[in-house]
Amino acid sequence: MEANRIYNFNPGPAMLPLPVLKEAQAEFLNFRESGMSILEISHRAKQYDEIHNQTKADVKELMGLGDDYDVLFIQGGASLQFDMIPMNFASKEHPGSYVLSGSFASKAYKEAELLGVGEIAASSKDVNFRHIPTQEELKINPDAAYVHLCYNNTIYGTEYHYIPDTKGVPLFADMSSDMLSRPLDFKKFDFIYAGVQKNLGPAGVVLVVAKKSLIEKSRETLPTMLRYDTFYAKNSLYNTPPAFCIYMVGKVAAWIKAQGGLSVMAERNAKKAKIVYDAIDNSNGFYRGHADKDSRSLMNVTFRLPSEELEKKFAAEALENGLGGTKGHRSVGGMRTSIYNAMPYEGCEALADFMEKFRKANA
Ligand SMILES: *Cc1c(COP(=O)(O)O)cnc(C)c1O
Numbered sequence: 001m002e003a004n005r006i007y008n009f010n011p012g013p014a015m016l017p018l019p020v021l022k023e024a025q026a027e028f029l030n031f032r033e034s035g036m037s038i039l040e041i042s043h044r045a046k047q048y049d050e051i052h053n054q055t056k057a058d059v060k061e062l063m064g065l066g067d068d069y070d071v072l073f074i075q076g077g078a079s080l081q082f083d084m085i086p087m088n089f090a091s092k093e094h095p096g097s098y099v100l101s102g103s104f105a106s107k108a109y110k111e112a113e114l115l116g117v118g119e120i121a122a123s124s125k126d127v128n129f130r131h132i133p134t135q136e137e138l139k140i141n142p143d144a145a146y147v148h149l150c151y152n153n154t155i156y157g158t159e160y161h162y163i164p165d166t167k168g169v170p171l172f173a174d175m176s177s178d179m180l181s182r183p184l185d186f187k188k189f190d191f192i193y194a195g196v197q198k199n200l201g202p203a204g205v206v207l208v209v210a211k212k213s214l215i216e217k218s219r220e221t222l223p224t225m226l227r228y229d230t231f232y233a234k235n236s237l238y239n240t241p242p243a244f245c246i247y248m249v250g251k252v253a254a255w256i257k258a259q260g261g262l263s264v265m266a267e268r269n270a271k272k273a274k275i276v277y278d279a280i281d282n283s284n285g286f287y288r289g290h291a292d293k294d295s296r297s298l299m300n301v302t303f304r305l306p307s308e309e310l311e312k313k314f315a316a317e318a319l320e321n322g323l324g325g326t327k328g329h330r331s332v333g334g335m336r337t338s339i340y341n342a343m344p345y346e347g348c349e350a351l352a353d354f355m356e357k358f359r360k361a362n363a
Pocket residue numbers: 012076077078079080104150152153154174175176177195198
């Protein structure tokens with residue numbers, strides 16, 4: 001780890017790969033011989049155009065998707081997608097069908113419900129979202145416009161380990177916190193979106209990767225900026241895009257490619273998660289994981305300690321040891337350590353060592 005930097009376990013905005021930050025720093029004052037920084041250049045300039053289109057191409061290549069999918073860059077966070085999706089696709093006759101697996105999944109449903117076009121396909125709320133609803137638990141409405149999932153539940157620390165069979169109903173997924181963390185059969189999804197500040201870049205843009213047949217036409221009554229076909233027809237350049245964010249996402253995608261792609265990410269992420277979960281499982285009950293084992297997230301590890309006092313002490317002492325952002329979300333309590341693509345193995349090792357020492361000193 002670089003001098004003066006910590007291992008940053010924050011859930012988002014989150015750690016970015018150090019080589020990416022250094023590259024951005026090195027070319028900051030003179031972006032591609034333009035004599036300007038990326039923050040100052042026109043979004044219609046040739047130098048920017050190359051970045052924009054290369055980023056789209058790299059994301060699609062990493063996901064193994066072909067010409068029937070497009071990548072859009074939209075602002076307003078993943079939260080605006082909670083509104084745009086039902087506005088563009090759902091109706092009373094063809095509602096959006098939501099799997100409630102956590103806090104963001106429930107927020108997405110709430111927006112569809114506000115519009116009078118949402119229904120629930122399954123929920124694990126009764127067990128405090130400790131597990132991902134199984135295929136058997138899903139009630140698929142054949143008339144639904146889509147089934148909406150949150151693929152990784154950032155707050156509860158659970159993640160899908162299967163792709164639901166929706167019996168032909170289009171599959172939509174919020175992958176904000178596990179996008180590009182592992183290879184998946186992405187063709188099984190019709191619409192994927194991610195706020196990039198978790199695993200792919202700085203806050204400010206959402207990546208939508210969706211079937212062109214879905215996004216090339218929007219409901220005629222929608223305002224321009226809420227229509228997917230505006231972003232599709234104009235290559236996400238109808239209005240000024242957040243150029244710096246897209247540039248950073250492009251650098252992260254190129255970094256992932258250079259590391260060997262999604263299978264290498266998956267291998268590393270599994271190894272990283274294992275040492276942290278082992279530290280929980282081998283603690284004689286001092287650390288208690290929130291998620292059921294079969295639903296554990298490889299990105300966000302959530303656990304409790306014997307008391308809230310110890311949890312406060314854990315977060316403070318961890319930071320003194322160069323391990324930042326370990327405090328959990330207020331709705332689950334306890335600790336949450338986010339170990340996205342950019343977290344090196346050494347960071348997880350340092351965390352597991354610290355957990356062991358802390359337990360010995362406080363059990
Ligand atoms: C953080 C997060 C969101 C909210 O993203 P914003 O960009 O802040 O709107 C939605 N879904 C998931 C899974 C998240 O982790």
